[in-house]
Amino acid sequence: MHAKTFYGTAFTNASVVLLARVVGDYSEVLKRKDVLSASYSASLIDPVFPDRSMPVEGHQNVPLDLDSVFFDSLQTDSSWDADALGYNFRLVPDISQKPLFTEPRRLYCIDCTIQLSEAGRMPARIKFVILTH
Numbered sequence: 001m002h003a004k005t006f007y008g009t010a011f012t013n014a015s016v017v018l019l020a021r022v023v024g025d026y027s028e029v030l031k032r033k034d035v036l037s038a039s040y041s042a043s044l045i046d047p048v049f050p051d052r053s054m055p056v057e058g059h060q061n062v063p064l065d066l067d068s069v070f071f072d073s074l075q076t077d078s079s080w081d082a083d084a085l086g087y088n089f090r091l092v093p094d095i096s097q098k099p100l101f102t103e104p105r106r107l108y109c110i111d112c113t114i115q116l117s118e119a120g121r122m123p124a125r126i127k128f129v130i131l132t133h
Contacts, residue, residue, distance in 0.1 A: 003125035003126070003127060004020065004022075004125070004126050004127070005126075005127040005128075005129060006018070006019075006020060006126070006127070006128050006129070007128075007129050007130075007131075008128060008129075008130050008131075009130065009131050009132070009133060010101050010108075010130050010131075010132055010133070011101070011132065011133050012101055012102065012103065012104045012132045012133060013095075013099055013101060013102060014095075014101065015092060015093065015095050015100075016092070016093065016100075016101070016130060017079060017090065017091075017092050018089075018090070018091040018092070018093075018110060018112075018128045019079060019080055019082075019087040019089065019090055020087055020088075020089040020112075020126050020128075021074065021082075021085060021086065021087050021088055021089070022070075022088055022089045022114065022124055022126065024116075024121075024124075025121075029073075029074060029088055030070070030088065030114075030116075030124070031070070031072045031088075032066055032067065032070045032071075032072055033072075033117065034116055034117055034118070035066055035070055035114055035115070035116060035117060036115040036116060036117045037063065037064075037066070037114075037115045038063075038064040038066060038069065038070075038112060038113065038114045038115065039061050039062055039063050039064055039112070039113055040059070040062050040064065040091065040093065040110055040111065040112045040113075041055065041059065041060045041061055041062070041110075041111050041113075042055070042056040042059035042060070042093065042100055042108060042109065042110045042111075043055050043056060043108065043109050043111070044056060044103065044106060044107075044108055045106070045107040045108065045109055045129075047106065047107070050107075053109060056098075056100055056102075056108070057098055058097060058098025059093060059098060059100055059110075062093070062094075064091065064112075069089055069090055069091050070088060070089060071087075071088045071089075071090070072088075073088070074086030074087065074088055075087050075088065075090070089112075089126065091110075091112065093110065101130065101132045103132065104132050104133060105131075105132060105133070106131075106132055107129060107130070107131055107132075108129070108130045108132065109127055109128070109129050109130075110127070110128040110130065111125065111126075111127050112125065112126040112127070112128075113125055114126070
């Protein structure tokens with residue numbers, strides 16, 4: 001299972017909808033039953049040393065409700081414009097208690113780790129790199 005990186009933009013102090021198509025080792029679309037657990041962590045990427053980042057408070061190792069973020073079939077609604085196939089993962093980070101994108105014109109990384117149900121399989125990783133306005 002490899003990491004997949006998606007790029008996007010967001011307004012400062014706003015929420016964002018993060019969409020992805022999560023597939024297994026053989027390009028099979030993962031279903032809810034294939035996933036044991038999932039979480040995300042957000043960080044602010046250092047503008048001088050991009051391989052360094054600072055954790056965003058309140059957005060570290062946040063467990064995800066699998067029934068809310070995974071779909072058993074690919075979704076092809078108007079929110080997905082990457083291709084005609086669709087997405088099966090949708091995350092809207094909760095910013096009601098702790099803001100996420102607090103600094104304008106900065107890069108943030110939301111790193112999602114998906115633990116698979118099948119024993120011995122490596123976790124799936126999805127990264128979203130977001131530039132704020």
